[in-house]
Amino acid sequence: xxxxxxxxxxxxxxxxxxxxxxxxxxxxxxxxxxxxxxxxxxxxxxxxxxxxxxxxxxxxxxxxxxxxxxxxxxxxxxxxxxxxxxxxxxxxxxxxxxxxxxxxxxxxxxxxxxxxxxxxxxxxxxxxxxxxxxxxxxxxxxxxxxxxxxxxxxxxxxxxxxxxxxxxxxxxxxxxxxxxxxxxxxxxxxxxxxxxxxxxxxxxxxxxxxxxxxxxxxxxxxxxxxxxxxxxxxxxxxxxxxxxxxxxxxxxxxxxxxxxxxxxxxxxxxxxxxxxxxxxxxxxxxxxxxxxxxxxxxxxxxxxxxxxxxxxxxxxxxxxxxxxxxxxxxxxxxxxxxxxxxxxxxxxxxxxxxxxxxxxxxxxxxxxxxxxxxxxxxxxxxxxxxxxxxxxxxxxxxxxxxxxxxxxxxxxxxxxxxxxxxxxxxxxxxxxxxxxxxxxxxxxxxxxxxxxxxxxxxxxxxxxxxxxxxxxxxxxxxxxxxxxxxxxxxxxxxxxxxxxxxxxxxxxxxxxxxxxxxxxxxxxxxxxxxxxxxxxxxxxxxxxxxxxxxxxxxxxxxxxxxxxxxxxxxxxxxxxxxxxxxxxxxxxxxxxxxxxxxxxxxxxxxxxxxxxxxxxxxxxxxxxxxxxxxxxxxxxxxxxxxxxxxxxxxxxxxxxxxxxxxxxxxxxxxxxxxxxxxxxxxxxxxxxxxxxxxxxxxxxxxxxxxxxxxxxxxxxxxxxxxxxxxxxxxxxxxxxxxxxxxxxxxxxxxxxxxxxxxxxxxxxxxxxxxxxxxxxxxxxxxxxxxxxxxxxxxxxxxxxxxxxxxxxxxxxxxxxxxxxxxxxxxxxxxxxxxxxxxxxxxxxxxxxxxxxxxxxxxxxxxxxxxxxxxxxxxxxxxxxxxxxxxxxxxxxxxxxxxxxxxxxxxxxx
Ligand code: PEP
Ligand code: MG
Numbered sequence: 001x002x003x004x005x006x007x008x009x010x011x012x013x014x015x016x017x018x019x020x021x022x023x024x025x026x027x028x029x030x031x032x033x034x035x036x037x038x039x040x041x042x043x044x045x046x047x048x049x050x051x052x053x054x055x056x057x058x059x060x061x062x063x064x065x066x067x068x069x070x071x072x073x074x075x076x077x078x079x080x081x082x083x084x085x086x087x088x089x090x091x092x093x094x095x096x097x098x099x100x101x102x103x104x105x106x107x108x109x110x111x112x113x114x115x116x117x118x119x120x121x122x123x124x125x126x127x128x129x130x131x132x133x134x135x136x137x138x139x140x141x142x143x144x145x146x147x148x149x150x151x152x153x154x155x156x157x158x159x160x161x162x163x164x165x166x167x168x169x170x171x172x173x174x175x176x177x178x179x180x181x182x183x184x185x186x187x188x189x190x191x192x193x194x195x196x197x198x199x200x201x202x203x204x205x206x207x208x209x210x211x212x213x214x215x216x217x218x219x220x221x222x223x224x225x226x227x228x229x230x231x232x233x234x235x236x237x238x239x240x241x242x243x244x245x246x247x248x249x250x251x252x253x254x255x256x257x258x259x260x261x262x263x264x265x266x267x268x269x270x271x272x273x274x275x276x277x278x279x280x281x282x283x284x285x286x287x288x289x290x291x292x293x294x295x296x297x298x299x300x301x302x303x304x305x306x307x308x309x310x311x312x313x314x315x316x317x318x319x320x321x322x323x324x325x326x327x328x329x330x331x332x333x334x335x336x337x338x339x340x341x342x343x344x345x346x347x348x349x350x351x352x353x354x355x356x357x358x359x360x361x362x363x364x365x366x367x368x369x370x371x372x373x374x375x376x377x378x379x380x381x382x383x384x385x386x387x388x389x390x391x392x393x394x395x396x397x398x399x400x401x402x403x404x405x406x407x408x409x410x411x412x413x414x415x416x417x418x419x420x421x422x423x424x425x426x427x428x429x430x431x432x433x434x435x436x437x438x439x440x441x442x443x444x445x446x447x448x449x450x451x452x453x454x455x456x457x458x459x460x461x462x463x464x465x466x467x468x469x470x471x472x473x474x475x476x477x478x479x480x481x482x483x484x485x486x487x488x489x490x491x492x493x494x495x496x497x498x499x500x501x502x503x504x505x506x507x508x509x510x511x512x513x514x515x516x517x518x519x520x521x522x523x524x525x526x527x528x529x530x531x532x533x534x535x536x537x538x539x540x541x542x543x544x545x546x547x548x549x550x551x552x553x554x555x556x557x558x559x560x561x562x563x564x565x566x567x568x569x570x571x572x573x574x575x576x577x578x579x580x581x582x583x584x585x586x587x588x589x590x591x592x593x594x595x596x597x598x599x600x601x602x603x604x605x606x607x608x609x610x611x612x613x614x615x616x617x618x619x620x621x622x623x624x625x626x627x628x629x630x631x632x633x634x635x636x637x638x639x640x641x642x643x644x645x646x647x648x649x650x651x652x653x654x655x656x657x658x659x660x661x662x663x664x665x666x667x668x669x670x671x672x673x674x675x676x677x678x679x680x681x682x683x684x685x686x687x688x689x690x691x692x693x694x695x696x697x698x699x700x701x702x703x704x705x706x707x708x709x710x711x712x713x714x715x716x717x718x719x720x721x722x723x724x725x726x727x728x729x730x731x732x733x734x735x736x737x738x739x740x741x742x743x744x745x746x747x748x749x750x751x752x753x754x755x756x757x758x759x760x761x762x763x764x765x766x767x768x769x770x771x772x773x774x775x776x777x778x779x780x781x782x783x784x785x786x787x788x789x790x791x792x793x794x795x796x797x798x799x800x801x802x803x804x805x806x807x808x809x810x811x812x813x814x815x816x817x818x819x820x821x822x823x824x825x826x827x828x829x830x831x832x833x834x835x836x837x838x839x840x841x842x843x844x845x846x847x848x849x850x851x852x853x854x855x856x857x858x859x860x861x862x863x864x865x866x867x868x869x870x871x872x873x874x875x876x877x878x879x880x881x882x883x884x885x886x887x888x889x890x891x892x893x894x895x896x897x898x899x900x901x902x903x904x905x906x907x908x909x
Contacts, residue, residue: 010056011075014040015048015086015257023355028053030252032105035375042354044347044372048086049100049256050079052224054107057250060228068228069221076220079255087257091121092216094129099143099258102223104230106251109376113239114251115154115230117223118293119147119258123214127197139263141193142185146293148200148212151219155226156208168207172199186291220255227253241824244831259371261364262293269293269364270333272307272344274352277360277380278422280387280555284348285311286361288333307341309334343370351375356397357406358388382414383553390555400562401905407559409872409895409902413439413536415556416587416891417501420534421546428532429542432520434481434506435817435832436538437492439891441547442479442501443532446525448516453477460531462518464511465814466491467660471602474500479533481540483509484817493802493867494599496889501535505817509540560588560894567900569878570885572648573893574865576600578639584890588897591647592640593798593887594738594865597715598656600636601629607661611672614658615686619710626714633715637722641733650736650798650865650887652777653715653751657700659690696803696812701741701777702751709754716758723770724762736773738798743780745789752793775861779803784849791853791860798887799846801866801874805833808842834867837874847881854882863887872899879903 012020012029019037026034033051040046052072060068080100084090089098099121104114122130122144130140149169152158160167166174176192177183188196204212213219230236231251240247261269272286287304306312312332316323327335334341344363347370351359360378364371380388385407393403417440444458450466450473453459461477463470465484474480474494479501482491495502510519516527523542525531532541572593573584577600581592601610606629613625641649663669664687673680692698705712716737723735739751752774763769778784779800791797806813811820813834823829837843846864853860863885868874870888875896878886880903888896 008055009053009075010072011050011052011079012037013048013050013079013082014046015083017041017043021051026107027249028055028252030054030105030107030254031109031376032103032374033252033254036254036256038354039351039372039375042350044351044375045370046373047257047259047371048083049254050076050082051105052076052253052255054250054252057228057231057252058248060225061232061250065221065225068225076224076255080220083257089257091220092126094125096133097121097126097129099126099130100220101254101256101258102220102227103254103256104227104251105254106231106245107249108243108245109379110236110239110245113230113236114233115227117147117150117154117226119143119150120219120223121216122147122219123216126216134263136263137190138193139260141190141197142188142262143260145193145196145200148197148204151223152200152204152212154230155219155222156204156210158204158207168203169200172196172203224253224255227251237825244836246830247827256373259364259366259369259373260293261289261366262291263367265291266368267291267364267366268333270304270307270362272348272361272363273358273378274348274361275358275378275384275388275391277358277378277384280358280380280384280391282391283310284308284345288363290336303330305330305332305336307333307344337365340365340368340370347372353397356392356402358384382411383550385411386415386559387553387555390558401566401908403559404562404566404898404901404905407898407902409898412556412894412898413891415550415552416894417441417535417550418547419550420532421548424546425534428545430539431523431542432506432508432540434503434509434538434540435492436534436536437485437504438480438495438500438502439536440479440501441532441534441536441545442477443530443544443547444478445528446518446531447473447477448511448513448518448527450474456528460533462509462511462531463491464513466494471599472604479503479535481506481509481531481533483507483511485814493889495535496867496870496891501533503533503535503538503540505821506538506540507817507821556894560897563897563901564588565901566904567897568904569875569883569900571893571896571900572650572863572865572885572887573890574869574887575640575890577636578643580890581640581643584893585643587890587893589644589647589890589893591734591885592644592649592651593863593869593885595640595649595651596655597633597652598654598660600633601661606632608672608675610661611663612676613711614661614690615672615676615678615683622708623710626710630714630718633718634722634725637719638725641722641726641735642731644733646732646734648734648736648773650738650775650796650863651715651719652738652740653702653705654711655701655704655740657690657692657695657698658704659687659692659695662687662690694812696806696814702739702747703741705739705751705754706747712751712754713758716755717762720759720762720770720772721766723772724766724768727768727770733770734772735770736775736796738796739774739776740800741779741803742776742790743782743786745786745793748776748790749793773861777803777865778849778853779807779866781808781845784845784852787849787852788856791855791857794853794860796861796863797849797853799849799862799864799866799883801837801842801846801864801868802834804845804866805838805842805868808845809833809838836871837866837868837877839873839877843877843881846878850881850883870896872902875899876903876906880907 014037019040021029021037023034023038029051089096091098101118103116127144131137201212261267268290270288286307306315309332316326358378359375362374389403392398420441444460445456447459450470453473453476458478460479462481482504485504492504518525530544532545572591573589574594575581609628616622669683673683723733742748773795775794775796777800778797862883865887869886870892
């Protein structure tokens with residue numbers, strides 16, 4: 001074993017049309033390393049180099065620096081020798097020096113999250129050799145000062161001392177610029193650059209107490225280890241956590257011969273895309289700078305120029321620059337260096353065809369020679385993603401299955417909700433981070449109370465947490481922000497249903513209702529202050545950020561049609577109102593998997609009757625109150641059935657604990673007492689009586705219907721009468737009545753009996769009937785184990801994975817945000833199990849429940865209606881487990897349709 005460990009390859013070489021690795025080795029070589037190898041083998045000019053594998057990163061974390069140097073020393077030395085041979089130079093040689101770059105590269109691209117060092121191998125003697133060799137003093141000294149600056153920051157850890165300070169090296173640069181009265185780095189004289197080198201080294205000595213390392217090999221090892229370290233840097237950890245990338249992936253390290261874009265006016269560097277990453281339009285585009293190194297393009301000190309003439313003209317129009325001035329000051333690469341442009345244009349074509357996807361490339365021109373430094377599948381907006389996939393399909397570059405598989409389902413969301421104007425977003429200030437509970441972009445004035453949401457034209461409801469009482473205010477507000485609550489908190493579930501932007505569980509927020517202030521660190525915001533929320537990233541942004549309405553493209557419809565061609569598992573929606581049902585149908589939902597009837601009770605005119613019902617001391621009074629609710633429920637159900645004409649509609653009986661419906665504030669309690677002509681104390685007593693230690697495990701679900709059968713009777717009547725009314729109007733509806741929170745067979749049987757008896761009674765009264773099903777939620781672990789017995793009675797099962805997760809883990813849905821972020825940070829949990837179905841644990845129960853259910857009723861209809869029904873990996877699991885449908889909030893329907901297709905396609909590959 002030991003021996004085998006030592007013979008495995010840890011370093012992969014590439015260069016001169018050859019490579020040890022290839023594009024399929026992303027896990028081992030990282031995305032950048034795998035693509036450099038691939039490009040090298042297909043003849044694209046990449047500077048020669050080598051990749052140290054991601055496995056070595058893991059070894060480094062385990063064994064430390066010395067052991068890792070020992071493990072890879074021979075391979076690294078041999079690989080440097082290979083570069084030397086190909087470049088005809090020598091690492092550390094004073095006359096003919098080779099300089100190298102060291103870059104990170106994880107299996108997925110993590111832009112800007114890890115570290116890079118350029119120009120390694122430089123010292124006081126090598127710089128003189130470089131001057132002689134290139135006959136370019138300016139360039140050689142500029143490279144040297146850049147090297148010390150980067151190495152100092154990345155390897156020696158010389159960062160700004162506090163957040164108010166700027167980079168210590170930049171401080172020296174800025175003061176020299178001031179002294180010399182110049183603006184740009186390119187204006188430095190050779191003497192200036194030499195002074196900078198001197199001052200930088202002095203700074204290193206003062207700050208670290210060490211002399212700047214002059215030995216090229218010491219520099220190289222320092223940089224390699226720094227890149228490994230950067231995998232565990234704050235930025236990288238944050239990015240990994242946000243995207244759910246596991247800590248054990250590690251990063252590869254790419255070492256390459258340096259090529260220079262800063263060797264004068266015949267050199268330059270740039271970034272380009274084979275298609276437009278914003279819109280998906282099939283136009284080659286990008287930016288470059290003459291006489292510059294890579295970081296200059298990104299840093300934004302100089303204005304980058306456009307690659308193509310067309311792009312340059314479009315840019316000038318936006319910047320309001322006259323054509324003459326544009327040509328003179330900002331010429332495109334196409335105009336300035338036509339032959340290099342042609343070559344680059346050729347490679348972009350080759351690479352896009354080779355990878356059969358839009359490419360994001362980096363290139364450098366060194367003294368008239370073009371080098372490609374990197375290619376990768378380009379990041380893109382949701383709109384661009386859809387257009388590019390459809391265009392590649394139409395161009396015959398990919399087939400239908402490939403087009404569907406290349407789409408990232410969650411990105412479809414961007415197409416459905418208002419979006420921030422990207423330019424405005426760039427200038428914005430993110431003040432805190434919460435959970436991206438419901439996507440979209442919202443901007444508005446802060447209000448702290450739901451009943452004040454209408455105070456401003458655009459408001460953001462900021463709450464410690466929301467309760468169902470806030471529903472109306474949530475509906476009015478443009479977005480919802482809560483300090484507590486996870487992805488299945490009330491705020492999150494309701495917001496997703498409404499398609500409303502919501503950021504939840506932002507622990508850094510301190511909300512003071514009395515003072516009406518929101519404090520984040522040292523910032524304090526007041527009611528009426530502007531704030532913006534990005535529900536897709538969880539960012540909380542200061543001030544007003546401009547938003548735009550999305551437009552659904554023709555390509556979107558085509559992609560969805562294609563998805564339905566391949567999708568097997570059906571997609572229903574969770575909808576509580578006719579409006580939601582219509583929206584979901586517009587997005588292609590094939591039926592409703594869950595109508596939560598309780599949401600209807602919170603509307604102003606209904607909550608009173610509902611409270612009257614709850615406060616009733618006798619069955620008679622309770623029945624009277626239910627009589628009042630009956631017509632209201634019936635009308636709602638008619639609306640929902642109509643919106644879903646021809647498709648199945650599952651309506652769930654009352655589920656939440658009753659204390660959620662009674663007023664908790666004194667003023668509202670008084671109002672209610674007056675309305676009902678009862679003493680205030682009676683209201684107070686009832687509220688106190690309904691208090692529970694664990695409401696989620698308390699008097700809720702079918703326990704309500706079994707203790708107050710008249711509630712079940714009333715709801716059944718509303719459903720069946722609505723269906724009969726529609727039948728009279730010629731509208732086909734397929735009601736499915738669902739019993740919540742069943743744990744024992746008897747609990748189900750007792751409810752079923754009431755439902756069936758009530759329905760029969762109505763059929764007799766009306767001399768007419770409709771077909772309907774009675775089934776149950778499976779959301780208590782015990783129910784999954786008893787599924788064979790329950791299925792003997794029930795027509796269908798619907799997995800309520802919110803409660804099933806809560807009860808399987810024993811985590812309260814409402815309190816999870818207190819420890820979940822820490823669990824995820826520490827790696828105790830990989831992800832939020834309320835968001836992504838825990839296939840290992842909870843998933844077993846879903847499998848057992850399905851298998852046992854179908855063992856006694858083979859054609860048992862089985863679906864899922866927990867929040868996981870809209871989450872891609874969970875949908876795939878449901879398909880593989882043999883469920884008939886998933887049900888998700890309206891705005892997630894297109895995502896679920898796409899995943900349904902992807903899951904089915906994957907099993908055929
Ligand atoms: C569930 O528990 O998964 C479910 C859909 O019901 P609710 O979220 O309303 O408890
Ligand atoms: Mg539930």
